[in-house]
Structure formats: C-alpha cells, structure tokens
Amino acid sequence: MDRSVPARLGGHMSDAADIGEHYDRRSPIGDELRDGQLHMWYWYDRADPASLTEAVHRLTRKVTDTLGLRAGEHVLDAGCGPGETAVHLATGFGARVTGITVSDYEIARATERAADAGAGELARFEYGDFMDLSFPDDTFDAVLALESLQNAQDLDRVLAQLYRVLRPGGRISFSDFSLGAQGDPVRLAKFMDTLKLHRLPTLAQWLEHTRAAGFEVEEYTQCGPRVFGKKAKYVEAALSRRDEVTAKFGEDAVTEFSRLHHGFFAPRKDQVGYVIVSARKPLSR
Ligand SMILES: C[S@@+](CC[C@H](N)C(=O)[O-])C[C@H]1O[C@@H](n2cnc3c(N)ncnc32)[C@H](O)[C@@H]1O
Incomplete structure (x- = not known):
C-alpha cells in the first residue's frame, strides 16, 4: 500500500525563488541556534x-x-545551508566542496564561515x-x-541530476524525514506546510526512488x-537560549x-521518522 503523504496535503508547490525566500527568512536565527547547520539533532x-x-x-x-x-x-553539497557542514567536509576530510543553495543569505554566510x-x-x-544543475556529467x-x-519539487528529476554529475563509482548520501506511524493527517500536513515538504516518503519509498535513479x-x-x-529536547535547548538570541535579533524576529x-x-x-541513505x-550500467 502506498502510504506516502501526497503533496496536496502538504500545501502549495514552491519554486526555487519561493524556497530561497523561505530560507532567507529562517536561516539567520536557525544558524545561530544550530551553529551553521539547518538540520536536525541526534x-x-x-x-x-x-x-x-x-x-x-x-x-x-x-x-x-x-x-x-x-x-x-x-x-557537491546539494542544499548546503549556512555552510558548517561544508566546513566540516573540508577541514575534517580535506575534501574540496562545492556548496549550492537557492538562498542568497546562505551563500554569503557560508562563504564567510569557510x-x-x-x-x-x-x-x-x-x-x-538542484532541479537543473549546470555542472558537466x-x-x-x-x-x-x-x-x-525534502524541498525538491520533483524528487526523481533531482536524483537524476545528482546521478548525472556524480562520476561512475562515486557515492551519494542523503538524510531526510520519512513517514512514520499512522496518525492524524492534519498534524502531518501542518508539519509539511511549515517545512515546505512536497512529499513524505516511507523509508521503503526513499530507497525505491534512489534505486530508480x-x-x-x-x-x-x-x-x-x-x-x-527528541523534539522536546530541542524545545528545551532553544528556550534556554531565548534571551541571548533575542538580544542579538530582537523580540519581533524571535517571535x-x-x-x-x-x-x-x-x-x-512517532509520526515522523528520519532516514540516512x-x-x-x-562503475558501468
Ligand atoms: C533544511 S536546509 C539544510 C541545509 C544544510 N544541508 C544543513 O544540513 O545544514 C535545506 C537546504 O536545501 C536547500 N534547497 C532547497 N531547495 C533547493 C533547490 N531547489 N536547489 C538547491 N538547494 C535547495 C535550501 O536552500 C537549504 O540550504
């Protein structure tokens, strides 16, 4: 049975400019709270x-x-955020990193951070x-x-692009939200709207998309x-820094x-899972 949540429940479809504006608005405080990484915790x-x-x-x-x-x-750090992850790849592994994003704020902040x-x-x-990459094969x-x-309008197209720019024998790793236990679809729709998710695949569906590419x-x-x-631990941690973050960004921005x-x-x-693939x-097809 296909249990993935259809995009229409998650709300409107967004283009790159819309997503860019979404991150331009959220990334500065997100960057402050999570040290340059706009992803989850463990x-x-x-x-x-x-x-x-x-x-x-x-x-x-x-x-x-x-x-x-x-x-x-x-x-290629596809959807690089404000740059801390790319800095980790460069300083921790000696890798050469090209980070791409559709947020102007993130490009500037990531460049400064590196x-x-x-x-x-x-x-x-x-x-x-990443829907339309200019890099050669x-x-x-x-x-x-x-x-x-999670923000890809057309996941299969993005995976095809990433496949194209990767050399034969090269590796791809991604992590993302997945559909967890059955539960109130309205609650899931609010989650998807907030993060601008176009779909919420199960782990099996993430693997299917990856193999299909x-x-x-x-x-x-x-x-x-x-x-x-562990979202409750995040709330606790973020609230403990509220005064400090308010002093830097102002009450209105934090609200x-x-x-x-x-x-x-x-x-x-338990409604939202998290996968690493x-x-x-x-080498040859
Ligand atoms: C949740 S943030 C994660 C950022 C970063 N990978 C990290 O872990 O800190 C999602 C990132 O994907 C980027 N993104 C979303 N849609 C994109 C697109 N169409 N092309 C390139 N980047 C995109 C956003 O600009 C943002 O940097």
Missing part, C-alpha cells in the same frame, strides 16, 4: 547531556561519515537549483544532500526516535521565527 535519550550544538554536529558526522571521503575528493575557518580555498558556495566524487531533498543502495538507517522523537515553526511540532513524535553510482 540525542540518545531524554537524559543525554549533549548540547543542541553537539547533537546537531553528531547528526552531521553520522551522515557525512557514510560518504567515506578521502582527501582531495570533490564533493573563510573564518581557514577553509575558503577548499569550500566554495554558489547559487544553484561526472564532475563529483561524492554528493551530499543533508535534509535538502540508477544508484546501488549500500547502507540505510531509520533513526526517527533519536531525531524527531516571528517561533510562529513560522509552530507547525513543525504538530505531529506525534548511502548509495553508489555503478
């Missing part, structure tokens, strides 16, 4: 003492480690829509899409209980940021 349990920053870095490491990067390899980290030569950022040794495929899946994980399942994210918290914690472009 906490083992309620008593886990890791800070929000540590929990977010943990997820960065879990996803990027599956790429098996070697120094000098060229990585320069501050002394990684300006290795990590570069530019405007790019077989350009990259690896592709990372850390919580960015031609990739060979080599590893996958479902860690929803330690990610979306607006909270309002924009209200729907994120709507689903029951790693796959390879075959």
Whole structure:
C-alpha cells in the first residue's frame, strides 16, 4: 500500500525563488541556534547531556561519515545551508566542496564561515537549483544532500541530476524525514506546510526512488526516535537560549521565527521518522 503523504496535503508547490525566500527568512536565527547547520539533532535519550550544538554536529558526522571521503575528493553539497557542514567536509576530510543553495543569505554566510575557518580555498558556495544543475556529467566524487531533498519539487528529476554529475563509482548520501506511524493527517500536513515538504516518503519509498535513479543502495538507517522523537529536547535547548538570541535579533524576529515553526511540532513524535541513505553510482550500467 502506498502510504506516502501526497503533496496536496502538504500545501502549495514552491519554486526555487519561493524556497530561497523561505530560507532567507529562517536561516539567520536557525544558524545561530544550530551553529551553521539547518538540520536536525541526534540525542540518545531524554537524559543525554549533549548540547543542541553537539547533537546537531553528531547528526552531521553520522551522515557525512557514510560518504567515506578521502582527501582531495570533490564533493557537491546539494542544499548546503549556512555552510558548517561544508566546513566540516573540508577541514575534517580535506575534501574540496562545492556548496549550492537557492538562498542568497546562505551563500554569503557560508562563504564567510569557510573563510573564518581557514577553509575558503577548499569550500566554495554558489547559487544553484538542484532541479537543473549546470555542472558537466561526472564532475563529483561524492554528493551530499543533508535534509535538502525534502524541498525538491520533483524528487526523481533531482536524483537524476545528482546521478548525472556524480562520476561512475562515486557515492551519494542523503538524510531526510520519512513517514512514520499512522496518525492524524492534519498534524502531518501542518508539519509539511511549515517545512515546505512536497512529499513524505516511507523509508521503503526513499530507497525505491534512489534505486530508480540508477544508484546501488549500500547502507540505510531509520533513526526517527533519536531525531524527531527528541523534539522536546530541542524545545528545551532553544528556550534556554531565548534571551541571548533575542538580544542579538530582537523580540519581533524571535517571535516571528517561533510562529513560522509552530507547525513543525504538530505531529506525534512517532509520526515522523528520519532516514540516512548511502548509495553508489555503478562503475558501468
Ligand atoms: C533544511 S536546509 C539544510 C541545509 C544544510 N544541508 C544543513 O544540513 O545544514 C535545506 C537546504 O536545501 C536547500 N534547497 C532547497 N531547495 C533547493 C533547490 N531547489 N536547489 C538547491 N538547494 C535547495 C535550501 O536552500 C537549504 O540550504
């Protein structure tokens, strides 16, 4: 049975400009709270003492480690956010990184962050829509899409683009939300609207899309209980920094940021899963 949630429940379809504006508005405070990474966290349990920053870095490491990067390899960070993940790839692995995003704020912030980290030569950022990439075929040794495929208007087209620009034998890793336990569809629709998700595939459907693009899946994980399942720990951590963030951005901006994210918290914690998938472009087809 196809249990994926259709796009219409998640609301309007958005183009790259709309998505870019979405991130331009959310990324500055998101960047501050999660140290330059606009993705989820990974906490083992309620008593886990890791800070929000540590929990977010943990997820960065879990996803990027599956790429098996070697120094000098060229990585496409497709949907790079404000740059901390790319800096990790450059400084942690010695990889050359090209980060693309549709948010002007993120390009500027990521460029500044890489320069501050002394990684300006290795990590570069530019405007790019992963629906229509301008890179030649077989350009990259690896592709990372850390919580960015969720915004793809046409997932199969984006995977085909990523396949095209990856060299034969190259690796792709992505992580994203998945459909979890059955539950109130209205709560899921609020979640999807808030994040501008076009679909919420099950783990099996994520794997189907990946294989249909031609990739060979080599590893996958479902860690929803330690990610979306720990949303209460995120709320606790974010509230503990409210005064500090308000002092920097102002009360109105923080209130607006909270309002924009209200729907994120709507689903029951087991309704939304989280998948990490790693796959390879075959050497020959
Ligand atoms: C949830 S954020 C994740 C950012 C980053 N990967 C991280 O983990 O911090 C989603 C990212 O995908 C990017 N994105 C969404 N749609 C895109 C598109 N059509 N082309 C390129 N990037 C896109 C957004 O600009 C944003 O940087």
